[in-house]
Amino acid sequence: MGEVYQKGELAKKASYQLLNKSTDEKNDALLLISNQLLEDKDLIMAANKVDLEKGKENGLTSSILDRIMLDEKRMKDMASALKELVKLKDPVGVVxxxxxxxxxxxxxxxxxxxxxxxxxxxxxxxxxxxxxxxALKTGNSIVLRGSSSAKESNIALVHSIHKALEKSALPKEAVQLIEDTSRETAKELFHLKEFLDVLIPRGGKGLIETVVREATVPVIETGAGNCHLYIDETANIDMAKKISLNGKTQRPSVCNALETILIEEKWFKQNGLSLLQALDNRGVEIYGDQTVCAAYETAIEATEDDWYTEYSALKISIKVVKGVMDAINHINKYGTKHSEAIITENKENATTFLAGVDAAAVYHNASTRFTDGFEFGYGAEIGISTQKLHARGPMGLNALTSVKYFIYGDGQVRN
Structure with missing residues (x-):
C-alpha cells in the first residue's frame, strides 16, 4: 500500500476518535499548535527559504513566490489566527x-x-x-496534499502540528500530509472514496477543473477568481479609483483581486482617462477593448481569452459597456462566480446588479478584496466555494459540518 492509502486510513481512524472530543479539548489543541508554530518559526522559515530558492531556480513568477513566502509577520499572523479560531463558537452538536x-x-x-x-x-x-x-475545530480529520513548490514548508508546518497534538487530547493522526507531490498521488487522492468524505481543491483554474472533472470523491469547487468591478454612470470618481486600485494592486496574486473593470460609456468619456492613468501609474498593464485602446495609447487590445483570464498579476482587462444589464451579461458569461462589485449612487441599478449577477459574493461600493473567511468573521477559511452545494462563498466552521438525525423513543414500531 502506498503513502496516500496508508495516510488516508490513519485519518479515517482518527476521525472516529475525534467524534467524542470536547470543545475545550479541541481548543486546547489549537492553542498548542499556535505556540508550537512560534517556537518552531526559525525552522519553518528555513524550510521555506529552501522552497523559495528552488522556486527561483525553476523560474516561478514573483506572484507565486509571494504566495509561498513565510516571513516573521506571516508566521505571527498564522499563530494569531489560531487563537482567534479558539474564540469562535464550536459549530458541532448544535440542534x-x-x-x-x-x-x-x-x-x-x-x-x-x-x-x-x-x-x-x-x-x-x-x-x-x-x-x-x-478541520480540528470542527472535529474532522484531514489529508493534505500541497504542491512541490511549497513541499519543505508544508513538511515543517505539519511536523510542528504533530508535535503540538502529541501534547493534546487529539490524535496526531488527524492531520496527514502527502509528502509525495507527484501527479500519481493527486490521482490517488481523487479516488480515495474508501476514506475521504469530501475533497477540496484550492489553487488555479487548471487544478480546480482537473479535480472537478476527474475525482470520484465528492468535490467542493473553490477558488478561481475572475472578479469584476462595474463602474456605473453615477459612480463617484474618487471611490471608483480607490476601489479599483485596492482591488487590483493591494495583493494581485489572490483569488479575490480584480481582473476586469467594466465602465459605463458616459462615465468613461468623463473620467476614464483619469482612472486608466491611475492604474498605469501603479504599474498595472491594461488590456482594453477598442474604445479603451483608442483613448489610451499604451493599452493592449484585449482578446476573447483576456475576458476569461485570472491574471493573478498586475494586469487588468477593461471594457466600456452600455449600462448595468450589459455589465451583468458580461460577468455572467465570463466570470467564475466568485466576487463581483458595482460602484453606483443609483440604488435601483445597485439592486439590479446584486440580484442579477451569479456569484458567491456581490458588493455595492466596496472592494472585492473583502471576500475572505477572516474578514467575514469566520476566523479563517478552508476555501471560497464558487458552487452552490453544499456550501457557497468563504467556507468557515459551519461549512465543515454535516447533519445527523437523533431519534429517541420508548418502544415505538411502525404500523
Missing amino acids: VEEIEKDNGLKILKKTVPIGVMGMIYEARPNVTIDAASL
Missing part, C-alpha cells in the same frame, strides 16, 4: 431542528463533523495551517 411526533418519537437534527476531508492545493503553505486548524 438545528427538533420534532416531536404524535407517537412520542423525538427527532433531533444536529450538526456533526463531515468526517475526513481531503485538501489539494497549490503554493500557499499558510493553507496547511488554515485547513488543519479548521
